Amino acid sequence: MNQIIKTSDPAVKALCPVAESEGIATVFDRYQAQQPQCGFGSLGLCCRICWKGPCRVDPFGDGPQAGICGATRDTIVARNVTRMMAAGAAAHSEHARHVALAMQRVGKGQLPAYQIRDPQKLFRIAEKLGIETQDRDMLDVAYDVASKSLEDFQNQDHHKGCNWISSSLPQKRLNRLKKLGVLPHNIDATVAQIMARTHIGCDAEPQNVFLGGIRGALADFNGMALGTELSDVMFGTPSPIVTEANIGVIDKDAVNIAVNGHNPLLSEVICDVAREMNDIAKAAGAAKGINIVGICCTGNEVMMRHGIPLATNYLSQEMAILTGALDAMVLDVQCIMPSLPQIGNCFHTEVITTSDENRIQSARHVSFHEENAVENAREVIQYAINAYTRRDPKKINIPAIKQTAVVGFSAEAIVAALAKLDADDPLKPLVDNIVNGNIQGVALFAGCNSTQTTQDESYQVIAKILAANNILLLATGCGAGAFAKHGLMTPEATKQYAGESLKAVLTAIGEAAGLNGPLPLVLHMGSCVDNSRAVAVATALANRLGVDLSDLPVVASAPEAMSEKAIAIASWGVAIGLPTHLGTMPQVTGSDAVTALMQQGAKELFGGYFLIETDPKVAGNKLVDVIKQKRQGLGI
Ligand code: SF4
Ligand code: MSK
Missing domain, CATH: 3.40.50.2030 (Rossmann fold)
Structure with a gap:
């Protein structure tokens, strides 16, 4: 094996030679063995939806321009990406259903291994979902919260939106999504509908197919919000804690x-x-x-x-x-x-x-x-x-490579830290600092690792550019893992990389919160199912400023998006109004129509859009520009 190790992680670099000497193939070797990867698949132009196929559309216009059934490149690409959104929604929502079913049984006293570790959050959620809490037993409330959450998998009334999405996004955003007909009423039904409408001989109009996918992506958001919040109730809401990574x-x-x-x-x-x-x-x-x-x-x-x-x-x-x-x-x-x-x-x-x-x-x-x-x-x-x-x-060969990481910044933990500056109105310091420009905006890093790029590298390059431009950084999933492993979730990283005004704000909050220094450069908000935490913060900001999410100087970035779940997350990010960067090439570029729909088309429909840029330096600078434009739009 002649190893090419596409990583920036020193521990991985240290261990790959062990694999080589033992004759063990790793993900990096298997990536090499797959080269060159199929051009049709990379462009989204391969259809395997029926057994007359696979059909491939020639991207250069010389060969076939439609599948055997007549599906065009636009239909094929739209169906492929839409099915990915459905799979992502299914994966997150199965996780959520599992947690909700467990909580229902905790409510009935049937699972002694589990408790309600955050009763305050349970009661807050109950109120948000319209469940009576006055003088009620905690376990009964837990049962009702779980049952109400499970309604989002069962409701058959198309006019009634899912409970979680309806109670989690700003009203302006909900109105916009409702008008576009993309609000899900039932997670399972939405996933099933996507599978049905993308069966051979069904929905072939690319924009219609794609909007069906967006409804699936919003179902993904619903499942994600539900899974995160109920997990906090059962296992505890995260708060800052110091640990190590790598x-x-x-x-x-x-x-x-x-x-x-x-x-x-x-x-x-x-x-x-x-x-x-x-x-x-x-x-x-x-x-x-x-x-x-x-x-x-x-x-x-x-x-x-x-x-x-x-x-x-x-x-x-x-x-x-x-x-x-x-x-x-x-x-x-x-x-x-x-x-x-x-x-x-x-x-x-x-x-x-x-x-x-x-x-x-x-x-x-x-x-x-x-x-x-x-x-x-x-x-x-x-x-x-x-x-x-x-x-x-x-x-035994354990590279002595690890970094300190301060993690556990749930939305509640962020509000609690801010409350040290203003106990009566915790959001005020954040809002004031965004309005006065000390914090120029907020960026959420989400998503995976991919062999299509160099592991963890783009995260670091983009984050350093944004931080130097005084943009507050949040991270989830494997992005959070990348920052933790590379020492960017520390107060020292804030001192080293944050712009002066961001550093001052993070220092004021960190010191008020008793951390003896600034908050870390990147705030760890959890796993990839926890992106809804960042939406909770953004929604609170939007409500406070009386604007929609698409008006805020808030962006998302998935520099190494890879999984179907990541496609779903990025797609609901766009649908709720966020300019969302993808650092890996999405498998859609075989269709100009779908590629345009994800960029300019989405911008018109949702205010949010996909920003596709594989060069991390260029991506970082583009995201800074987007934040500046959003600030101009708000007149701040
Ligand atoms: Fe080919 Fe149409 Fe079947 Fe797809 S659905 S494999 S394009 S015949
Ligand atoms: S694990 S979905 S590679 S974030 Fe959540 Fe990481 Fe992406 Fe899986």
């Missing part, structure tokens, strides 16, 4: 267990049970007991709630095993590489799937069910301890 958090003197995926239902219980089983690990010879580390978005979930260190983000999940000191990797759902068990087999690592709907060939499977959560957690931890005893000391 592969050096794996400890050779401990039983190391990585939790990887997205859904916190099992990982939360693993954290609880690990404390009880620490002595068993010590008795097996691990001087420091059990060390839980996070990967990907399950990693973000446990990091922001418990300060569990983050081992790495999506693209480098295989690297944790290459350290030779990872005893188990426990997998739940989404963004998990099917290659993990093969790599685990080259070491002593137990790779354990836990979701019956998400299994991987040759992985050990422990079927997780909430009613058996404690037993399930004990079982996987015991597998890890047993594996620890089989470790080969000669294979």
Whole structure:
């Protein structure tokens, strides 16, 4: 193998040679093996919707210009991207449904492993959803909140919007979306409708297909908001906590267990049970007991709630095993590489799937069910301890690379920090500083890692440009992981990279909040399902200023968007009015009509639009310009 390692992460660079010497293929090798990737697929011009296909449209105009059924390039591209939005919505919303169903059972007292850890938030949500709270038992309210949330999967009345979206966006935005006919009434029905309308011989009008996709993307937002908020109720609303990130958090003197995926239902219980089983690990010879580390978005979930260190983000999940000191990797759902068990087999690592709907060939499977959560957690931890005893000391190679990260900035935590400056009106300091220009605007970094670019690099380049221009930075998902690993979630990064006025504001807030220095340069808002937290902050700002979200100097950036979930997130970002940067080339450019629809067309319809730019420096400067234009529009 002749390795080309597309990463900026020093830990990954340190571990790839281990893979090479062991003859193990990693994501970077498999990327090389796929070159050149199919041009038709890259442009979105390959249709496999029926078995007369696959059909491909010639992008140069010489060959076929329609599929066998007559579908044009515009129809084919629109259907492909719309189906991606539906898949993203389905993935986030399955996660949300899982959490809501669990909370319903907590309300009935049927799941002793779980509690309501944030009752205040429960009651706030109940009021927001119009549920009676006066003199009511907490568990009854929890049951009703979960049931009302599940209505968003069941309602058949097209005139009634989903409960969560209706109570989460500014009225002006809801009116605009309603007028366009893109507000979902039911998450499941919206996903099913997209699959139906994109079946062969159905909706072939590209804009109509795409707007159907936008409704799916807004269903994704609804599922995401619901999943985030109910998780906070059950597991606690994040508040700032200091931890560490990158592969050096794996400890050779401990039983190391990585939790990887997205859904916190099992990982939360693993954290609880690990404390009880620490002595068993010590008795097996691990001087420091059990060390839980996070990967990907399950990693973000446990990091922001418990300060569990983050081992790495999506693209480098295989690297944790290459350290030779990872005893188990426990997998739940989404963004998990099917290659993990093969790599685990080259070491002593137990790779354990836990979701019956998400299994991987040759992985050990422990079927997780909430009613058996404690037993399930004990079982996987015991597998890890047993594996620890089989470790080969000669294979241990943990690069001593890690960074401090201050994480856990939920919307509530941000408001609480601001309240230290103005207890009666916490939003006022933020609004005042945006209006007076000390903070020029806000950028939300979301999304994945992708082999199409250099891992984590664009995040850093763009963030440094925006910060120097006094733009407040928020991050979720693998973007948050990137910033944590590269030391940009620290007060020191603020001192080094923030423009003078932004630095002054972050310092004033940080010192008032008792942090003895500025807030970190990038505020960690959670996993990729937690983008709704940033929307909550933006909605509060818009309501306060009496404007729509598209008027605000707020942008989103997904420099390494890769998954169908990321396509859904970016699409609802556009639909709620945000200029949304994509740093990887979306698979739509085979259709001028769809590409134009996502840019100028979307701008006219929604105020938000896709800004496609693969060069991070150019992208950063373009986002600064967008923020300036938005400020001009507001007259500030
Ligand atoms: Fe080809 Fe039409 Fe079938 Fe797509 S739906 S594979 S374009 S015949
Ligand atoms: S895990 S969707 S690679 S953010 Fe949330 Fe990361 Fe993207 Fe998966």
